[in-house]
Amino acid sequence: MGLHVSSHPLVLHKLALLRRVESEPKKFRELVREISQFLVYEATADMPLAPYTIQTPLSTMQGHAIGARIGLIPILRAGLGMVEPVIDLLPTAHVWHLGLYRDHNTLEPVTYYNKLPAQPDIDVCLILDPMLATGGSAVAAVDILKAWGAAKIKFLGLIAAPEGVERLQTAHPDVEIHLAALDERLNEQGYIVPGLGDAGDRQFGT
Numbered sequence: 001m002g003l004h005v006s007s008h009p010l011v012l013h014k015l016a017l018l019r020r021v022e023s024e025p026k027k028f029r030e031l032v033r034e035i036s037q038f039l040v041y042e043a044t045a046d047m048p049l050a051p052y053t054i055q056t057p058l059s060t061m062q063g064h065a066i067g068a069r070i071g072l073i074p075i076l077r078a079g080l081g082m083v084e085p086v087i088d089l090l091p092t093a094h095v096w097h098l099g100l101y102r103d104h105n106t107l108e109p110v111t112y113y114n115k116l117p118a119q120p121d122i123d124v125c126l127i128l129d130p131m132l133a134t135g136g137s138a139v140a141a142v143d144i145l146k147a148w149g150a151a152k153i154k155f156l157g158l159i160a161a162p163e164g165v166e167r168l169q170t171a172h173p174d175v176e177i178h179l180a181a182l183d184e185r186l187n188e189q190g191y192i193v194p195g196l197g198d199a200g201d202r203q204f205g206t
């Protein structure tokens with residue numbers, strides 16, 4: 001429960017291109033953009049609506065606006081590539097960056113950037129991070145957001161390992177997880193297999 005893995009043909013088509021070792025950073029970033037838009041479309045299907053009156057060229061009618069204040073929480077670095085495509089669709093969203101990296105030896109997350117304001121000023125937090133591997137980074141991000149006072153949190157990722165999904169669901173069963181794919185496993189170095197390699201390196205050419 002609370003786990004949504006997209007089965008949309010466009011997502012599967014683009015995900016295959018994203019994974020391919022031949023996809024260079026420019027192509028990779030473009031595919032991250034496209035898949036992120038499909039994911040946020042699916043992840044916002046239950047957003048509350050606020051009705052209001054609009055005028056068409058012919059008459060007045062009741063229109064609808066998204067009725068929730070949405071916060072985007074990209075996890076640096078790799079989550080950066082998901083911000084622009086998502087905020088293009090949700091232009092009033094606030095963006096609060098969190099800097100986390102995985103220690104290469106312990107695979108545990110290290111927080112290096114957090115400038116959340118004193119009080120949460122949003123109703124729904126969408127965490128943006130392409131990879132959910134051991135789940136350490138996602139759990140740390142949700143811990144930070146809950147300590148801040150965030151009420152509703154969703155995680156949007158491109159690819160996850162079963163180990164990461166289980167860790168996040170065990171620690172935070174209330175957090176919905178939206179993915180483009182759930183892969184087979186983690187390898188000994190904590191990389192998702194078959195995965196796509198290092199999502200930060202592939203976006204930024206490092």
Ligand SMILES: O=P(O)(O)OC[C@H]1O[C@H](OP(=O)(O)OP(=O)(O)O)[C@H](O)[C@@H]1O
Nearest residue numbers: 076077078101102133134135136137200
């Ligand atoms: O589920 P976990 O085992 O915590 O791994 C997932 C994390 O690893 C990657 O970040 P990374 O540490 O490579 O940092 P980067 O984005 O700066 O490259 C990824 O973007 C996640 O944040």
Ligand SMILES: O=c1cc[nH]c(=O)[nH]1
Nearest residue numbers: 133191192197198199
């Ligand atoms: O496979 C993985 C695991 C963690 N982070 C990545 O970028 N890729």
Ligand SMILES: [Mg+2]
Nearest residue numbers: 198199200201
């Ligand atoms: Mg990385």
